[in-house]
Amino acid sequence: MNTTLSSFEAYAQQYKNSVDNPEEFWNTVASDFVWRKKWDKVLEWDFNKPEVKWFVGGKLNITENCIDRHLAQRADQTAIIWEPNDPKDEAKHITYRVLHEQVCKVGNMLKANGVKKGDRVCIYMPMIPELAYAVLACARIGAVHSVVFAGFSSGSLVDRIQDAGCSVVLTSDGSYRGDKKIDLKHIVDEAVEKCPTIKKTIVFEKLKISVNMKPGRDLWWHDEIAKVSADCPVEEMDAEDMLFILYTSGSTGKPKGMVHTCGGYMVYINYTFKTAFQYKDGQVYWCTADLGWITGHSYILYGPLSAGGTTVIFEGIPSWPDMGRFWQAIERHKVNIFYTAPTAIRSLEKAPLSFVEKYDLSSLKVLGTVGEPINEEAWHWYNKNIGKENCPIIDTWWQTETGGFMISPIANVTKLKPAHATLPLPGVQPAVMDENGKELSENGVEGRLTVKFPWPSMARTIYGDHQRFRDTYFSTFPGKYFTGDGCKRDEEGYYRITGRVDDIIIVSGHNMGTAEVESAIDEHHDVCETAVVGYPHDIKGQGIYAFVITYNKPENEEKLRAEIRDTVSKIIGPIAKPDKIQFVSGLPKTRSGKIMRRILRKVAEGDTTNLGDITTLLDPAVVEEIKAGAL
Template sequence: MMNDLIWTPSDEIIRQSNVWRLMQRHGLSSYEALILWSVEDIGRFWDAVSKDLGIRWNRPYRQVYDTSAGLPWTKWFIGGRTNLVTNCIDRHLPARANEIALLWEGEDKKVRSWTYDQLFREVSRLADALRREGIGPGDTIGIYMPMSLEMVAVLYAAFKIGAICIPIFSGFAAGPLALRLAHAEAKILFTADGSLRRGKIIEIKRSADEAAAQIPTLRKKVILRRLGNEIDWDSSRDCWYTEFVAGKSERVATEPLDAEAPALILYTSGTTGRPKGTVHTHGGCLMQIGKELAYHFDVKPEDRFFWLTDIGWMMGPWMIIGVHLQGGCVFLYEGAPNHPAPDRLWEMIDRHRLTHLGISPTAVRLLIRAGEAPVARHDLSSLRMLGSTGEPWDQESYLWFFEKIGKRKLPIMNISGGTEIIGCFLAPLPITPLKPCTLRGPGLGMDVDVFDDHGKPVRGETGHLVCKKPAPSMTRGFWKDRDRYLATYWSRWPNIWFHGDWARIDDEGYWFLHGRSDDTMKIAGRRVGPAEIESVLISHPAVSEAAAIGVPDPIKGEAIVCLVVLKPGQSADEQRLADQVTEAMGKALRPKAIRIVSDLPKTRSAKIVRRVIRAKLLGQSLGDLTSIENPAAIDEIAVLSEEEK
């Protein structure tokens, strides 16, 4: 089945697609010709995208890109001035002033919406308020909010005045929140009194308060009144959202910015424990995200687009920017997809007539548990495209999504890239057939390949996903850590971006992914480095060492199993240790199991060999053990029981 074609586009789908328009303008007649053309001359390609999408430039760029400082430091759209707000909001006025830009539903089934004109006015009021607080170009502000209309307005208000936005996952506990915002030197934090998740109040204001004490640069917290629940109040720094914007101007001009001006810092965890602040620019976000939503997802002004995500995951800003660039409607949802009933997601699609649904394989595996009956109760005929990302698919779940949700009529745009590029290295197009679980091929303009361990291209076998040419949305280094950026992505082979994913290209040119090649874990689609979990465990007074390992999980994709070494003469309860991780990192990152052992397998240089630990836990072949100094430690690790798997 894996090698069979399961979906083929009709001539009507092809000829009505946005990407077909681009192909016709440049005399391209096939998918293969388009992919080749997009990477032969990347300057020509990105210039063509700018013209085809009608990107507005306050001052045109004189050169598409410049690699004179070295490939890792490529600059884009040299001399050009623009702004994400110019293109995502301003360009649609007055023509689409009364069209719905944002549609929101809370877990309590409250529904709100804003038109493009209302969004413009709210963004202006926030921009005026931020300027009055002394916030300007280059200043950083944090967003730690549930999915809401106001959250989107904050994002755009920062863009509008040239400030840099730092969206943080709303499920994080105070520690990870403080670590990220202190590192970015945030001056203002936007949060809420609470949010709803599975019928329970999530008191994110309390976590924001705890974090604020650890952020020296923070001057103010702006709180959205979402639930009206009781919260602590710091009169010296806290301010209600409504008071913050009261009386502010509804007509604020958008600041023209250099194309290379930073717009976002998106944090992604690495294996060393220190989160990496990836830096994304106005020009880079505009072009990369705009290309993906226009061509790969074929978004049009009449569409209602929904990706089940959080603003702290790159898919949040990605969805908002890309859909609004096309003049479409973004649907936002606050809660869990199966609460209060298993059909919640399908019921919302039916009631709001959504056209695009993006979801992670993890979420699909969760929804499958309820069977087909919840799906059958609803009319999903408004959908015209499905999307997925977050981790590799298993075939059973993929086909359930394709058959039960898409009725075998809709393509699954299975995409993969990363926070580091706020976009896709691999993504299908709606003009090409699909096989189960495939990503089909390269994203347009992305010169990707699969290398073996020696840096040679391979076909038909699993290798390393790499990119051979720069792209506009590649991070401009890591925030305050240029050397680590080079070491992470550019150090394995000269002038080659090494992404850390296992990939394979089959004999017919279809691409597949097979997970991460480093130690980073993806729990329910969220990446977390083992060292972040380990540092929480080691902070316990009885713990001397810890290893956090990602193991397959039928719902989350991956779950965390931890091995802990105690200090001599000390004792600790496994459940209490798991509670400590939960309190520090959030419920989503609670370990599935914690094992107390006397030692961890290490190399002579004292590096923990997580690869071997994982293989032993799963009962797999251990591979080469010659580098391990203390092989007896491996024998102590017991294979996971069926209950633990």
């Protein structure tokens, strides 16, 4: 399939073909890969069950397509550039040949420690090359990887290990975050004590700090890797075998383990990576995300490597040692495509322009954004100061559940509109619905965003809970996948995502379920009840605003706020700490006991004059108190 589109007309034709004959379209795309056995049928689907299968009967291994098939032509080409936390340290250039060797060794290390096809492996590691090797090694031997972002707490780690029934944890002694050191092994130790399914913990020595190693369970990575060879044949996988489980916050407290499978995911991630960015052979591509999120899975590893690309893995943070860190790395590696989050852009926008101006950004050809809608002000700053008004901004809309880009401009093809994700990619059939379940087929409408036809990389289920998968995504609008997002489609047919319509807050591009945060706050011994909502935040996009009822009137509100934030940090991780905590004597509830979150959202947003009808509340007076104490 030709992913190089020369004009908007070429996109429109490819899009039309993909909608008129989707199976023929994806059949052609999939034919570009190495398959051990070709599929018998392109697609089987029923959104009512829901059940979706792509490339039915096809056999493959994704690492053969990400690594092995490139060895004949590009064994000595750089596959991964590792940019360390400290810019004074030397970057590593890892060729496809070395990547192959290291992935094979880690695969053999896992097998030597009892891991076999279908076993779940938890990976809780910093952004170092060994994290990439671990992910790809699992895929190579047919184990299912469950990567957990190394900023999550031991409690969050326990939830994910227990839910997936992992048998092995891969971790490191510690990690850096700017100038801080984090003792990852201690966090893992706390978690593993509560996880009887864990047989082995394999520890990479990163910081060379003293850690507790439990005999019989804990092993050093360097000892284990020294025992194995670099000869690790790929495991033949069915197209619908599980590739990975990745957890995302749900509207209940329990995180959802989204299941992605081998064949369709590979085909779609490769196609969307090459199409949206119009990736050209030899370009250096940098996505600043962490591998613990879907962005890292799809567009740091599997997408770029399956395309034979050069991808940057970044250990650091954008603000250390100073606010020029991103721009320095772009100059250092002559990055051509730069893909980051609006949160990062907004924080860097507030720094003096001198941090940008001292670096040569002339290598840049394409910019991108991910994780949340980008506001117009940040879009214009990014366009002017980083892209020098010469680089298209690829504002991608997609989700953990979708696996890959759904609505996105195509570089140098789609006419851009600030803060708009623009148009669906070929193969994606969105529909805007009103609240009554009627499809709004005309332009110039606003409603709820759904998708009415399957695409290859969509999640197949929630691990161990297919009923929850059905209830969450396919029950609101029967026969359609409901994204949980609202959107506007303008007169040109361009989509603008307006944010979540359910109980999810998007903090710095990452989903936080309100129930999960409320549950963590309620763990504090002084807290009686909590309601959490999102509100507009200058840097993060959305901040977390908590309305908290305590058993007794707090003697020292600031001290209690600090304790509550600390509690949330310990239970979920620092990313979930509430930005604002307002102590209240009651919450606006209906007579049936339902919290009226729309009222709390309005207060959190600073709009206390337009709260709508409050006469149906059990105690309307509580609203006045909440308004008066708004932060």
